[in-house]
Amino acid sequence: MNLNKVIWYKKYTPWLFILPTIFGLLIFRLIPIFAALVLSFTRWSLLGSPKWVGFANYLEAFTTKSFFEIIGNTFEFSLIYVFGSMILGLTLAVLVNVKIKGIGAFRAIIYLPVVTSAVAVGIVWNWILGPRFGILSVFLEKFMETAPYWLTDPTLALRSVAIVQVWKMSGYYMILFLAGLQSIPRDALEAATVDGANSIQKFFRVTLPMLSPTVFFVLTITIIDSFKNFELIYSMTKGGPQNASNTLVYDVYLNAFVHYRVGYAASVAYVLFVMVGVLTILNFQVRRRWAQPLN
Amino acid sequence: MKIIILTNGIKGEIMKKSLLLVVLLICIMFFAFAQGENEASNEAVTLEWWTWDADLKDINAKIISEFEAENPNVTINNTIISTTEYWTKIKIQSQQNKLPDVFCMSSGYLEEWSSLGLLYNLDPLMEGDTSLKNFYQTLLDGGKEIAGGEHYYAIPFALVTTPLFFNKDYFDAAGVEYPNSNWTWDDFTNAAKKLTVDNDGDGKTDQYGFWFYGRYAHIEPWVYANDGNLINRKTMRFEPDAKAIKALEMLVNMVKVDHSAPMPQEMSALRQQDVFPNGIAAMWVDGSWNIDNNRLTADPSMRWGIAMVPKGPDTQEPKVHGWSDFYAIAKNTKNPEMAWKFAKYVAGEGLTMDNYLAGKIPTYIPLTESEAFSDTSKQPDEISVLKDQAASPMRTSFTKGWSEWRGYGAAESLGFNGYVDAVLNGTKTFEEALEESPEVLDKVFVRYYN
Numbered sequence: 010m011n012l013n014k015v016i017w018y019k020k021y022t023p024w025l026f027i028l029p030t031i032f033g034l035l036i037f038r039l040i041p042i043f044a045a046l047v048l049s050f051t052r053w054s055l056l057g058s059p060k061w062v063g064f065a066n067y068l069e070a071f072t073t074k075s076f077f078e079i080i081g082n083t084f085e086f087s088l089i090y091v092f093g094s095m096i097l098g099l100t101l102a103v104l105v106n107v108k109i110k111g112i113g114a115f116r117a118i119i120y121l122p123v124v125t126s127a128v129a130v131g132i133v134w135n136w137i138l139g140p141r142f143g144i145l146s147v148f149l150e151k152f153m154e155t156a157p158y159w160l161t162d163p164t165l166a167l168r169s170v171a172i173v174q175v176w177k178m179s180g181y182y183m184i185l186f187l188a189g190l191q192s193i194p195r196d197a198l199e200a201a202t203v204d205g206a207n208s209i210q211k212f213f214r215v216t217l218p219m220l221s222p223t224v225f226f227v228l229t230i231t232i233i234d235s236f237k238n239f240e241l242i243y244s245m246t247k248g249g250p251q252n253a254s255n256t257l258v259y260d261v262y263l264n265a266f267v268h269y270r271v272g273y274a275a276s277v278a279y280v281l282f283v284m285v286g287v288l289t290i291l292n293f294q295v296r297r298r299w300a301q302p303l304n
Numbered sequence: 305m306k307i308i309i310l311t312n313g314i315k316g317e318i319m320k321k322s323l324l325l326v327v328l329l330i331c332i333m334f335f336a337f338a339q340g341e342n343e344a345s346n347e348a349v350t351l352e353w354w355t356w357d358a359d360l361k362d363i364n365a366k367i368i369s370e371f372e373a374e375n376p377n378v379t380i381n382n383t384i385i386s387t388t389e390y391w392t393k394i395k396i397q398s399q400q401n402k403l404p405d406v407f408c409m410s411s412g413y414l415e416e417w418s419s420l421g422l423l424y425n426l427d428p429l430m431e432g433d434t435s436l437k438n439f440y441q442t443l444l445d446g447g448k449e450i451a452g453g454e455h456y457y458a459i460p461f462a463l464v465t466t467p468l469f470f471n472k473d474y475f476d477a478a479g480v481e482y483p484n485s486n487w488t489w490d491d492f493t494n495a496a497k498k499l500t501v502d503n504d505g506d507g508k509t510d511q512y513g514f515w516f517y518g519r520y521a522h523i524e525p526w527v528y529a530n531d532g533n534l535i536n537r538k539t540m541r542f543e544p545d546a547k548a549i550k551a552l553e554m555l556v557n558m559v560k561v562d563h564s565a566p567m568p569q570e571m572s573a574l575r576q577q578d579v580f581p582n583g584i585a586a587m588w589v590d591g592s593w594n595i596d597n598n599r600l601t602a603d604p605s606m607r608w609g610i611a612m613v614p615k616g617p618d619t620q621e622p623k624v625h626g627w628s629d630f631y632a633i634a635k636n637t638k639n640p641e642m643a644w645k646f647a648k649y650v651a652g653e654g655l656t657m658d659n660y661l662a663g664k665i666p667t668y669i670p671l672t673e674s675e676a677f678s679d680t681s682k683q684p685d686e687i688s689v690l691k692d693q694a695a696s697p698m699r700t701s702f703t704k705g706w707s708e709w710r711g712y713g714a715a716e717s718l719g720f721n722g723y724v725d726a727v728l729n730g731t732k733t734f735e736e737a738l739e740e741s742p743e744v745l746d747k748v749f750v751r752y753y754n
Contacts, residue, residue: 055395056420075744139573161569163731249717250569251726266392267715268708 049275059272066276075252076260076277083256083281086171087235093175094231095224098182103212105183106190116187120180127177131244134173135160163253166246170254174241178234182227189223190216225296232288236281257281349642350379352404353650354397356390360659367654371646378642398422403634405643406650409458411450411627412702418451419704424633426456429644438652443628443667446698458630461651463665464591465626465693466525468614469598469684472607474499474511474586483587483611489554492587492614496564499586509566514558515585517568517576518724520701520710521625525589526551528623528699530616534720535703540753542709542720542745547618549738552724559728569729581606589613592690595663599682609684612692623699628667665690704752709745720745 049066051059070076105116122130138159140146146156159169193216201211217224239258242248248255248263255263257277265274355364361384368380383404385393391413397403409417417423430436436444443460451457470483480495496513503510516522527534532547544552558565571579580588581602598608615622631647633640652668657676666672672694678687701710711719723741726732732740 054416055392056398056416056422135573140570141573143573158569158572158729161572161729243714247714247717249722249725250729250731251717251722255718263715263718267713268705269391269395270708 045275045278048272049279051272053271054269055271056269062272066273067280069273070276070280075255078252079255079257079260080280082167082252082254083236083258083284086167086174086238086256087232089168089171090174090178090235090238091228091231093172094179094182094234095227097175097179098227099186099224101179101183102186102190103216106187116183119183122177122179123181125177127240128244130173130177131241135245138169160246161250163250166250167254167256170238170241170245173245174238177241182231185227185230186220186223189220193219222296225292229289229292229296232292233285236285257284348377348379349375349639350381351406351639351643351646353380353382353646354390354394354404354407355382355384356387356408358384358386360384363656363658367650371649371654375642375645378646380646401636403636405637405639406631406633406647409630409632411447411629411700412706414447414450414458414630414632415452415702416704417632418455418457422635423451423457424635424637424640424643426459426633426644429640430456433648435648435653438669439667440669440672440694442695442698446628447630450700450702458632459647459651460628460630460667461655462629462660463626463667463694464593464629464663465624465665465690465698466521466589466613467592467610467689467693468612469580469588469590469594469608469610471580471583471586472609474583478586482609483614485612487611487614489614489617493554493558493562493564496558496587497562500562500564509563511583512566512585513562513564514587515571515576515579516555516565516589517571517728518711518721519576519590519716520712520721521590523552523555523720523724524699524701525613525625526555526616528625529613531619531621531623532616533699534701535749540703540749542742542749544738547616550618551616553734556727556734560730567729568725577601581608592663592665592693593661595684595687596661599662607683609686610689611686612689621697624693624696625700626693626698627700627702663690665694703749705748709748 048059050061050063052062052065053059101119105112105119137143137145140156140158140161143156145159149156157165160166197215197219198211201215206214236256236258238256239262242254242256242259243262246254248259257280261274261278261281263274264270264277353364353368364382364384368382371380372378390408394403394407403422409423439460440463443463444456447458447460448454448456468483472482475482475495478495478498478501480498483492483495492514499511499513500509501511502508524534527544527548530547530551532545532549532551534544534548535541536543536545555565559567565585571584574582574584577590577594577597578601579585580594581598583603583606592610595610602608613622613624631651633643633647637643652666652671655666655668655671657666657671657674657679660666662682666677671677672691680687703709707713707715707719709719711717711721716722717725720741723732723737727734727737
């Protein structure tokens with residue numbers, strides 16, 4: 010169809026359609042992102058005017074011991090989350106990639122935690138993991154004198170929250186992997202069967218290589234998602250004990266909305282922004298190198 | 305001479321006429337002014353009123369309709385924002401120069417807001433205002449003290465203190481005398497030991513004598529009961545004095561030595577305010593507003609009471625840990641007189657006990673002295689303890705940056721709270737915490753006070 014023949018069509022017409030999105034992006038995303046960058050060079054408590062302090066906020070962050078602990082926690086959480094979610098998500102996807110009666114219900118049940126409020130999940134897991142009355146502790150204390158303090162032991166708190174986050178979100182990645190698995194041509198698998206490959210060989214030699222674009226897509230989004238861990242930390246440990254489960258996102262929240270150190274919070278947010286940016290670029294480089302679609 | 309006399313006569317005549325003229329002018333000016341004032345007082349006035357308790361929506365509407373009936377030219381708009389968002393939103397209002405005329409102000413923020421010149425100086429409005437005799441002067445002065453000690457910037461409407469809650473059933477079962485005003489810390493710790501019970505003999509404590517963790521309302525009452533201080537108010541640094549350290553030692557020993565109080569991590573699955581009403585601990589110190597929570601949470605058959613926090617061993621002048629909630633007036637209000645009239649109304653005359661969560665103490669004396677406050681049909685029987693606390697010298701740890709150095713709310717695992725919990729949970733020694741904490745916490749003080 011020749012667009013110029015449409016009576017109402019003008020050259021600027023497409024722009025009119027995308028203008029609301031551009032305005033939305035500018036007002037709610039790009040301008041705040043730029044404003045946050047400017048704010049990161051100021052000291053501001055929301056009261057009075059921001060005071061320009063140059064790189065003082067960044068300097069404070071990188072000369073404070075606890076900030077490095079928080080960065081370390083962020084990476085540890087990220088590692089557990091990325092590998093945990095991918096392995097569990099893929100395993101679940103392989104398990105539910107069958108045509109049996111009622112499989113839809115299984116998929117829905119596994120997906121349920123994804124759509125459940127993170128705060129509600131946090132509260133329920135708090136009860137499960139809680140000492141004295143927590144169902145897991147009551148069970149474990151049949152075999153040991155005292156169950157671990159999952160959420161208050163400095164060595165366990167972050168890992169416990171990360172595992173709960175893996176449990177909550179794996180259903181989402183399962184759906185992505187499932188879509189990838191179902192797009193693998195069946196003749197490739199059948200050919201492997203004819204060649205005498207067993208299930209494990211088929212999975213590692215055929216399924217997984219053909220799934221690599223999905224794997225890298227999921228890897229990218231799990232890395233980005235792994236930094237979005239505010240709700241569970243807020244509802245389960247509040248960053249404690251003593252920063253043991255504090256991550257950059259939670260630290261941004263604490264500084265911005267509890268301590269009202271808006272400038273410092275913006276500088277921490279930018280550190281996080283740079284980290285996520287670098288990891289995403291690296292990921293895309295790796296993807297270009299290794300994850301070419303096999304078909 | 306004549307001339308002189310004549311002159312004097314003419315002068316006298318002129319003087320008389322001038323005097324008459326002046327009197328006439330004064331009269332005209334007086335009536336004109338009076339008329340103007342009358343017109344001004346009838347001018348339509350709209351006041352914005354921000355509060356933080358959503359449960360009081362209907363009660364606030366009633367207060368407004370009563371005030372508007374008494375002041376027909378006034379319209380009050382009430383905006384209620386829950387405490388979790390109140391400070392962020394009101395700070396944004398301030399940033400836009402749109403502060404409400406009258407708004408709730410916390411003891412924790414009064415110093416910062418007044419020092420930034422955001423609040424109306426109430427001194428000229430309060431001067432000669434006889435209606436203020438109905439408010440506890442100590443509480444009015446308490447607000448002045450927090451705000452730097454020079455001017456009044458806020459009028460208190462509710463006081464909270466930190467009493468000792470105790471379970472009468474457990475005391476009776478253990479044959480321990482109820483806490484009284486003569487109790488020493490030894491009486492308290494001995495009672496806690498006797499009240500710590502392993503009911504089923506499995507080697508695990510089922511009932512603790514006392515419950516606390518690093519929370520401000522759990523620690524400060526003991527520090528102040530010994531007349532101690534966590535911070536040096538002269539240098540504005542974190543510097544617990546010897547009396548404060550003694551209070552901390554006493555508390556830590558209850559967990560580490562006597563085992564009459566649990567490690568905080570033992571109770572981490574419970575809301576901290578539910579430990580006592582659920583019968584897990586026989587005693588507890590926290591804010592008086594927990595009277596309401598106890599009434600709602602505890603089994604109706606559980607008998608419980610309140611008492612003063614026992615006086616420390618190092619003082620004859622213990623202080624009570626208590627603080628007020630206030631109403632402040634925006635510096636840029638266009639109607640300061642009417643805003644003041646309304647602030648006084650909503651801090652006192654316009655209120656009933658329905659405005660107060662059980663355990664909050666009205667700062668308006670007629671209300672505190674009313675039968676409604678001393679309602680003996682509900683627990684605790686010893687509600688008058690709150691009045692005793694209200695009449696005592698008070699202290700708080702509020703400073704600028706308080707939530708950060710103290711560790712409060714979403715940051716309660718950090719700051720001083722985090723250090724206390726680390727000691728109680730056994731991840732740091734008492735000495736380590738005392739040595740490390742000033743360096744970390746003083747960074748906050750340096751930022752605000754240097």
